[in-house]
Amino acid sequence: MTARDQAVREAVAQGVVGPREPLAGLLDVRGIRDAATALHTAFPRTALHTFAVKAAPLVPVLHLLAGERVGCEVAGPGELALALRAGVPPDRVVLDSPAKTADELREALAHGIAVNADNRQELTRLDRLTAQAPTASPIGVRVNPQIGTGSIAALSTATATSKFGVALRDEGAREWLVRAFAERPWLTRLHAHVGSQGCPLPLMAEGVRDTYDLAEEINRAVGRQQVRTLDIGGGLPVNFASDEVTPTFEEYARLLAATAPGLFDGRYGVVTEFGRSLLAKSGMVLARVEYTKTAGGRRIAVTHAGAQVATRTVFAPESWPLRVVAYDAQGRPKQGRPVPQTVAGPCCFAGDLIAVDRPLPPLEPGDHVALLDTGAYYFSNHFAYNSLPRPGVYGYASAEGSTRFATVRAPQSLEELVTESGAAHATGLSALR
Structure with missing residues (x-):
């Protein structure tokens, strides 16, 4: 059996x-722990691995993964609250979202949580917030390498017209990014997320290589190693046809090392954001x-x-x-x-x-x-x-x-369901007649 x-x-x-x-x-606890072990084994020991909380926003799951040295990638205040309640150290949490409010950013900066700015306007907001209060948060910019679509369009985040990040191939974008880093010594990270299910490994690796090349360009332009960490978001696709685990973290890490040879040479910290492939x-x-x-x-x-x-x-x-x-x-x-x-x-x-x-x-x-x-x-x-x-x-x-x-x-009990559905305000609409 x-x-x-x-x-x-x-x-x-x-x-x-x-x-x-x-x-x-x-949920098979041994299976989750084995997946975390395989992830750590595949990448350099210095890599920070975070779990995409959207894949399983459950406090006990996040606590289990934290015990396996896996942090959290969060995309909003709810997911951040779950990560903190699970006891995940703030320095192992990354905040990504295309619609962060000023309050969300302020809270993340107060905790020392890493933040990836999604766009130019958010970066301007961060200018004001970092001027108002010092922070220990590592701060970066999310870029969209615009490398194309996988087989599931809704999960492909690096298309020409994606809503995420600074579109790297749009006219003037690359030059603006270099200037933005030169003007802000506190910008030390680049982040890219190509996609997950339906995105083949070569497509994902191409997005990482483009981000790595941009980091090299920025560092040459400013004359120092200002970009020190590359956050390579995007999860591995999962095989839903059999029990076989394919592709593996090891296969992906090998491909990254071949596609962007300098990625693992020790000059850059690496952050990952796997979700589905850790738990599915x-x-x-x-x-x-x-x-x-x-x-x-x-x-x-x-x-x-x-x-x-x-x-x-x-x-x-x-x-x-x-x-x-x-x-x-x-x-x-x-x-x-x-x-x-x-x-x-x-x-x-x-x-x-x-x-x-x-x-x-x-x-x-x-x-x-x-x-x-x-x-x-x-x-x-x-x-x-x-x-x-x-x-x-x-x-x-x-x-x-x-x-x-x-x-x-x-x-969930029926009483909890009824409460969630507005039972405490049952007469509110009728009172407006």
């Missing part, structure tokens, strides 16, 4: 998933099958996992296909000759489908389906359609035939 199968069986046996809680997210393979969404039916000859299993947890898969199935594994009512691998079945979710629209005509052992009410490779983005970013409550998320550790679970996030 695999560790995953054992975890599913124990989740059912221990009531983590059952008739009252028919949906949960499960260690997570699954486990859902109970409530009903089965046929329609027009199609076999349909209605489960509790749909668009509310697998939003990207439901709305863009070609870009985000998921593997589905069938388990019986006791959480054991389902037996039987596979037949085409459609796995549907609970949301009230026809397209709420996880998989269409997928070969699976015949499913019955009370069985379970596991959506694999969902440790990042799936159970942590909830789509509140039909006011479906957020499912619980649990970490697990398996050893010697037993599995222990720890709560990451408790299931």
